[in-house]
Amino acid sequence: MKTTAAANANIAVIKYWGRRNEELILPNNNSISFTMDSQLETLTTVEFSEKLKRDELDIDGKTATEKELKRASKFLDVVRKMAGKKMFAKIDSINTFPKAAGLASSASSFAAMAAAASKAIGIRLNEKELSALARRGSGSASRSIYGGAVEWLAGVKDDGSDCYAVPLASYEKWKDLRNVIAITNSHEKKVSSTDGMKITTRTSPLYPARLSSVEKRLAVVREAIKENDFEMMAPAIMQESNNMHAVMLDSTPPVIYLNSTSFKIIEKVIELNDSYGRPVAAYTFDAGPNAHIYTTKKYEKEVSEILEHMNGIEKIMVCKVGEGVRYLEKHLF
Amino acid sequence: MKTTAAANANIAVIKYWGRRNEELILPNNNSISFTMDSQLETLTTVEFSEKLKRDELDIDGKTATEKELKRASKFLDVVRKMAGKKMFAKIDSINTFPKAAGLASSASSFAAMAAAASKAIGIRLNEKELSALARRGSGSASRSIYGGAVEWLAGVKDDGSDCYAVPLASYEKWKDLRNVIAITNSHEKKVSSTDGMKITTRTSPLYPARLSSVEKRLAVVREAIKENDFEMMAPAIMQESNNMHAVMLDSTPPVIYLNSTSFKIIEKVIELNDSYGRPVAAYTFDAGPNAHIYTTKKYEKEVSEILEHMNGIEKIMVCKVGEGVRYLEKHLF
Numbered sequence: 001m002k003t004t005a006a007a008n009a010n011i012a013v014i015k016y017w018g019r020r021n022e023e024l025i026l027p028n029n030n031s032i033s034f035t036m037d038s039q040l041e042t043l044t045t046v047e048f049s050e051k052l053k054r055d056e057l058d059i060d061g062k063t064a065t066e067k068e069l070k071r072a073s074k075f076l077d078v079v080r081k082m083a084g085k086k087m088f089a090k091i092d093s094i095n096t097f098p099k100a101a102g103l104a105s106s107a108s109s110f111a112a113m114a115a116a117a118s119k120a121i122g123i124r125l126n127e128k129e130l131s132a133l134a135r136r137g138s139g140s141a142s143r144s145i146y147g148g149a150v151e152w153l154a155g156v157k158d159d160g161s162d163c164y165a166v167p168l169a170s171y172e173k174w175k176d177l178r179n180v181i182a183i184t185n186s187h188e189k190k191v192s193s194t195d196g197m198k199i200t201t202r203t204s205p206l207y208p209a210r211l212s213s214v215e216k217r218l219a220v221v222r223e224a225i226k227e228n229d230f231e232m233m234a235p236a237i238m239q240e241s242n243n244m245h246a247v248m249l250d251s252t253p254p255v256i257y258l259n260s261t262s263f264k265i266i267e268k269v270i271e272l273n274d275s276y277g278r279p280v281a282a283y284t285f286d287a288g289p290n291a292h293i294y295t296t297k298k299y300e301k302e303v304s305e306i307l308e309h310m311n312g313i314e315k316i317m318v319c320k321v322g323e324g325v326r327y328l329e330k331h332l333f
Numbered sequence: 334m335k336t337t338a339a340a341n342a343n344i345a346v347i348k349y350w351g352r353r354n355e356e357l358i359l360p361n362n363n364s365i366s367f368t369m370d371s372q373l374e375t376l377t378t379v380e381f382s383e384k385l386k387r388d389e390l391d392i393d394g395k396t397a398t399e400k401e402l403k404r405a406s407k408f409l410d411v412v413r414k415m416a417g418k419k420m421f422a423k424i425d426s427i428n429t430f431p432k433a434a435g436l437a438s439s440a441s442s443f444a445a446m447a448a449a450a451s452k453a454i455g456i457r458l459n460e461k462e463l464s465a466l467a468r469r470g471s472g473s474a475s476r477s478i479y480g481g482a483v484e485w486l487a488g489v490k491d492d493g494s495d496c497y498a499v500p501l502a503s504y505e506k507w508k509d510l511r512n513v514i515a516i517t518n519s520h521e522k523k524v525s526s527t528d529g530m531k532i533t534t535r536t537s538p539l540y541p542a543r544l545s546s547v548e549k550r551l552a553v554v555r556e557a558i559k560e561n562d563f564e565m566m567a568p569a570i571m572q573e574s575n576n577m578h579a580v581m582l583d584s585t586p587p588v589i590y591l592n593s594t595s596f597k598i599i600e601k602v603i604e605l606n607d608s609y610g611r612p613v614a615a616y617t618f619d620a621g622p623n624a625h626i627y628t629t630k631k632y633e634k635e636v637s638e639i640l641e642h643m644n645g646i647e648k649i650m651v652c653k654v655g656e657g658v659r660y661l662e663k664h665l666f
Contacts, residue, residue: 209542
């Protein structure tokens with residue numbers, strides 16, 4: 001009844017912003033991401049036990065907040081219902097990177113928790129089922145089940161049974177891809193993604209047009225991933241980031257995650273591409289001010305150097321594309 | 334052949350961003366503004382003379398740049414064609430406020446130039462004709478012909494003959510309105526409005542949806558102006574500003590005029606309104622980082638005090654609603 005799993009964060013190039021079902025976490029559009037390497041990893045041990053009187057959750061060695069525990073318990077309820085069992089669980093979770101800084105820790109957390117909890121309670125799930133389960137904890141966690149390039153299918157069914165992620169390309173195929181991450185602000189964000197999405201879908205007059213335009217970018221990125229063509233993908237990645245942050249700004253009240261450093265980075269990446277006359281790097285921003293600059297091995301150093309000369313950047317990390325969820329022999333407790 | 338006119342800047346609450354005809358400056362949508370008082374004024378003397386060998390332009394006592402002269406000459410060509418005359422002109426223009434800082438100096442400049450040049454060359458125009466003429470210099474100049482609240486009609490005709498501004502309410506009716514202006518950056522902007530508009534209309538997938546949504550806000554603001562109802566107008570003003578800056582961000586490359594101080598001001602205005610439980614102030618940003626906070630006499634001081642405690646603001650001005658274009662007896666040269 002005790003299992004440990006590891007999962008890595010993923011950084012979307014076509015974003016998830018807005019749900020068609022809040023409870024089941026069914027998104028309005030497909031999204032595509034690359035799973036990162038183990039620099040952005042969550043390790044999670046789950047143990048179900050008849051002896052426990054309530055769920056227990058430690059994150060990074062500390063007792064979790066009531067809010068975090070409530071979210072985990074709600075997720076465990078889904079697992080318990082699937083297994084037809086009523087035991088509580090003890091969970092220990094360790095992140096290799098700061099929580100809620102826009103580095104998508106909820107994706108790796110719930111992917112690892114889905115894998116560990118389902119196995120610990122004794123249910124066997126295939127990858128699609130595991131992806132659909134992880135989705136119930138955090139939408140983007142559905143993508144962290146797989147390594148490499150991944151597409152999360154929005155599906156059309158009300159019960160969410162066609163809503164899970166599928167692999168698009170292995171991480172070996174994209175081994176030269178780099179995500180140069182500029183941490184511009186590691187404090188926790190003010191508006192959660194869940195709240196921000198609700199505000200946008202309810203109030204932005206431009207949001208329906210985003211849903212139409214995202215289809216075109218999905219097609220381009222899907223093709224580029226298949227063809228292993230970074231240059232084809234790069235403009236669509238930047239447009240997609242701009243488009244998502246545009247509908248956030250169009251919301252009432254406006255949902256603003258970017259800061260002045262983010263805008264300076266956007267400018268620098270455009271200048272870099274202009275200097276080559278072709279896209280060698282592509283910025284993307286999640287629900288936070290940290291920049292993810294996708295580029296290739298060849299330009300990794302040049303991108304890093306540009307960032308090193310800028311003010312307002314706390315830390316620079318370079319991630320490769322990594323693998324999907326895996327089980328470990330050694331437990332955290 | 335020598336005439337002097339004065340015109341004030343106007344600050345739009347429903348914005349002009351995108352043209353259906355570049356040459357004639359015909360916009361894609363109607364816009365609504367308030368004309369400001371004489372703190373944001375341009376005085377312009379125009380003299381046509383057979384003796385001149387080319388047009389001459391001084392701005393704020395200095396010889397204008399070739400680019401500025403070219404734009405003025407192109408405008409004078411329109412006036413000369415209307416009059417059927419071929420004389421060159423000497424123009425002196427003085428602004429009471431910094432050029433190209435997002436304070437809409439082109440609006441007051443071309444409104445004053447249209448009034449002075451047309452009279453100097455001997456043609457008599459009614460207000461609609463004068464508005465249509467000013468439009469040829471700078472779109473928003475069409476609105477500065479009138480005082481108070483003004484709507485610029487986009488029209489539908491290819492020749493632009495139905496494209497001019499009309500008054501919505503006198504400045505006496507809105508005498509309690511205030512525009513608390515926070516100058517966050519008085520340097521000239523990088524991307525001109527003309528270029529920025531082109532980029533947005535050509536590349537933003539969200540732009541067509543903006544044009545649909547702006548119709549609803551136009552109706553709300555028109556009704557609010559008629560009813561003299563600030564609270565009705567305020568949310569639409571903020572939504573409109575967010576919406577325009579959203580399609581700017583959605584452009585390729587993104588057109589970004591706001592800075593971190595602008596975003597902080599947005600936050601503060603929302604907090605202020607939340608504290609009252611109703612909108613007592615409304616921010617709006619043109620193609621620049623300066624904030625225009627529309628409020629009423631009653632809250633003017635409170636809004637100013639909030640801005641005084643913020644970093645990144647170079648200057649605070651409080652404008653009232655002002656009058657339209659007028660002729661002066663005294664010339665600048």
